[in-house]
Amino acid sequence: MKRTSIKLWISALLLITTSLFYSACRKDADNGNQDTDAYVLQVPPGFPQALLSAENPLSRAGIALGRRLYYDTLLSVGGPLEGQACASCHFQNKGFTRTDMPVLAHVNLAWNRNFLWKGEITGSLEEIMVFEVNDFFQSDLSGLNNDPLYPGLYASAFGDQIITPKRTAYALAQFARTLISGNSPYDRYLQGKASLPAAALRGADLFYSEKGDCFHCHGNALFTDNAFHNIGLRNRSSADMGRYLVTGAASDVGKFKTPTLRNTALKQVYMHDGRFKSLYEVVNHYNLGVQHSEYLDPILDKPPLNLSPDEINDLVAFLETLTDTTFLSDPAFSKP
Numbered sequence: 001m002k003r004t005s006i007k008l009w010i011s012a013l014l015l016i017t018t019s020l021f022y023s024a025c026r027k028d029a030d031n032g033n034q035d036t037d038a039y040v041l042q043v044p045p046g047f048p049q050a051l052l053s054a055e056n057p058l059s060r061a062g063i064a065l066g067r068r069l070y071y072d073t074l075l076s077v078g079g080p081l082e083g084q085a086c087a088s089c090h091f092q093n094k095g096f097t098r099t100d101m102p103v104l105a106h107v108n109l110a111w112n113r114n115f116l117w118k119g120e121i122t123g124s125l126e127e128i129m130v131f132e133v134n135d136f137f138q139s140d141l142s143g144l145n146n147d148p149l150y151p152g153l154y155a156s157a158f159g160d161q162i163i164t165p166k167r168t169a170y171a172l173a174q175f176a177r178t179l180i181s182g183n184s185p186y187d188r189y190l191q192g193k194a195s196l197p198a199a200a201l202r203g204a205d206l207f208y209s210e211k212g213d214c215f216h217c218h219g220n221a222l223f224t225d226n227a228f229h230n231i232g233l234r235n236r237s238s239a240d241m242g243r244y245l246v247t248g249a250a251s252d253v254g255k256f257k258t259p260t261l262r263n264t265a266l267k268q269v270y271m272h273d274g275r276f277k278s279l280y281e282v283v284n285h286y287n288l289g290v291q292h293s294e295y296l297d298p299i300l301d302k303p304p305l306n307l308s309p310d311e312i313n314d315l316v317a318f319l320e321t322l323t324d325t326t327f328l329s330d331p332a333f334s335k336p
Contacts, residue, residue, distance in 0.1 A: 037059045075139055077144075107181045111226065125177060126173045199314050200314070203318025222260060225258050232296050
C-alpha cells in the first residue's frame with residue numbers, strides 16, 4: 001500500500017473515531033452526564049472513605065442546585081414551615097448549626113448513616129434529605145416550579161426540567177456531602193503545619209487516655225462514632241427515653257446520637273435538650289454527674305473520673321482547637 005493511501009486510511013479512521021467520541025459525549029450531555037461536570041469530593045487527610053451514592057453521583061451542577069435550594073425559602077412553600085429554609089437553622093458561621101438550640105450540625109455528613117438525635121432516619125444521605133423535603137418541609141414544590149431560574153438548574157443537574165421531590169432531595173444531598181470540616185488547628189497540628197498551646201496538648205493527651213475517656217465515642221477523625229449511647233443523663237421527661245421511642249427496644253432507652261465535637265466550642269447549648277450551657281458543664285457531667293442505671297452505656301459504667309480543675313481546663317482548651325474557621329467562611333458553602 002502506498003504511503004499516501006496509508007495516510008488517507010489513518011486520517012479516515014481518526015475522523016470516524018473522533019466523530020464517534022463526540023457523538024458519545026453529546027449523548028452523555030443530552031442525558032445530563034457530562035464528564036466535565038463530575039465532582040471529586042475533597043477528603044481531608046486522615047478521614048475514612050466517604051459514603052457516596054452510585055444513584056446520585058456528585059456533579060457540579062447538582063451541587064450548585066443543592067446549594068441554592070439549601071438557602072431558599074421556596075423549598076418550604078405550601079408546607080407548615082413556609083418561609084423557612086435549611087439555612088434557617090443551620091448557619092455557616094456557626095458550623096452549620098444553631099448555637100442557641102440543640103440542632104445537630106450539617107457537617108461531615110458524607111460519613112453518616114444515622115440521622116437526627118434519636119436516629120429516626122437511618123440509611124443514606126439521600127434518604128434523610130427525602131425525609132426533609134417530604135416530611136419536614138412538606139413542600140408542594142410550586143414555589144420552585146413557578147420560579148424562572150429553577151427549571152434550567154434542574155435540567156443542568158438531571159437532564160431535563162422536571163422538578164420532583166426526589167431530585168430536590170438528591171441535589172440537597174450532593175451539596176451536603178461537600179460540607180466537610182477538617183482544617184482545624186488540631187488538624188494542622190497533626191499535619192505538622194501548626195503548633196498548639198501547652199494546655200491544649202495536655203487536653204489532647206487526656207482526651208485520648210483512659211482517664212479522660214473521651215476517645216471511645218469521639219476518637220476518630222470525625223470526632224463522633226455516629227452511634228447512639230446512654231450517657232447517664234438525668235431524665236426530665238418522656239422525651240429522654242431517646243432511641244427507644246423509635247425502636248421500642250429496651251436496650252435503646254436513653255440513647256441519643258453522638259454529636260461531632262468539631263466546631264463544638266461555638267455552641268451555647270449541649271445535649272439533645274440543650275441542658276448544658278458550656279463545655280465546662282459538659283465535662284463536669286462526665287466527670288462527676290453520670291447517672292448510673294441498667295441502661296447506662298458500659299463505657300461509662302465505672303467510678304467518677306475525678307478530674308482536677310486544671311485537667312478540665314485542659315480538656316476544654318483542646319476542644320477549642322477543633323474549631324475550623326476555614327469551614328465557617330468557605331465561599332463555596334455560602335448563600336449563592
